[in-house]
Amino acid sequence: MRDVYRLVLLAHIVSGFIGLIAFWTPALARKGGRVHVTAGRVFFWATSGIALSGLAITGLLLGDPIGIKVMHPESLSPERTAEIVSSIRISSLFLVYLLSITFTPVYHGVRVLATRRNPASLRTPIHTTLNVATLLASAAMVAVGLSVGPLLFLYMSPIGFLIGWGNLQFARKPYPTPMAWWYEHMGSMLGGGIAFHTAFLVLGAGRLFGIQLDGPVAAIPWLLPTLIGVPASAVWTSYYKKRFNEGAQKTSESDEPLRRTA
Numbered sequence: 001m002r003d004v005y006r007l008v009l010l011a012h013i014v015s016g017f018i019g020l021i022a023f024w025t026p027a028l029a030r031k032g033g034r035v036h037v038t039a040g041r042v043f044f045w046a047t048s049g050i051a052l053s054g055l056a057i058t059g060l061l062l063g064d065p066i067g068i069k070v071m072h073p074e075s076l077s078p079e080r081t082a083e084i085v086s087s088i089r090i091s092s093l094f095l096v097y098l099l100s101i102t103f104t105p106v107y108h109g110v111r112v113l114a115t116r117r118n119p120a121s122l123r124t125p126i127h128t129t130l131n132v133a134t135l136l137a138s139a140a141m142v143a144v145g146l147s148v149g150p151l152l153f154l155y156m157s158p159i160g161f162l163i164g165w166g167n168l169q170f171a172r173k174p175y176p177t178p179m180a181w182w183y184e185h186m187g188s189m190l191g192g193g194i195a196f197h198t199a200f201l202v203l204g205a206g207r208l209f210g211i212q213l214d215g216p217v218a219a220i221p222w223l224l225p226t227l228i229g230v231p232a233s234a235v236w237t238s239y240y241k242k243r244f245n246e247g248a249q250k251t252s253e254s255d256e257p258l259r260r261t262a
Helices: 002-028 034-063 065-069 078-114 125-147 151-172 180-209 215-244 256-261
Strands: none
Touching (some): 002 034, 002 065, 034 065, 078 125, 078 151, 078 180, 151 180
16 A cells, blocks of 8 residues: 555656646746647646545545554554544645645636636536535634644635635626636636645655754745735736726627737
8 A cells, every 4th residue: 555655646746846847837938829828738737636646645544544654553552553543634634625725726717718708607516516625625624723733724724715715706706807717817827826836845845855944934835935926916917907908898809908918
């Protein structure tokens, strides 16, 4: 079982690296161009790989936590065994939450783009299920954070609520402006990128580069991508709103600004 776990973990790590590279390519490339579109698809499939491998990792850990994580389980006391199992269960729940706030906005962003000419088709059972699951995962983070900790779960929980509720509302209301789909697509993909970078800094960078942060500075990897990404998203959205000059656009012309950027 440990060998299977390592293989799935490798697939998870490779998907993460591909996703990081693919994220920056469409973010910097000409919008609507071939490079942008191709890299965006790679980013989506890398995110899908992250989600599937992450769920497999969770299932393996919950199925055999001691066999996978402990080299000599026979040396453990019953108390220590119970402690490890409990810790792995809580960590697995948090992993599922991270997967949900990473995959859900990316899926939403891709679907918003695909359905921009038919907004009513955005609302599907898969879309609804993913976002409701994200809301439930956020509620679970609140419950665990308040009951057994760590408080980090509680602090991270609003992200899932904002993603799930925001996506559901967007799918159920008429577009407020002709180019609302553009801002929603861009914001969702950036949101997925923020989650990608947060997971990398928290779970990957420390092990890869041997960096260990303690005390208050340990919060930096959790906060840095959000502190940079959220203002950047706001500035970017403001820029395109001015560029598109939506006040002068008619709904039937909503795709014309996109053609001008290609």
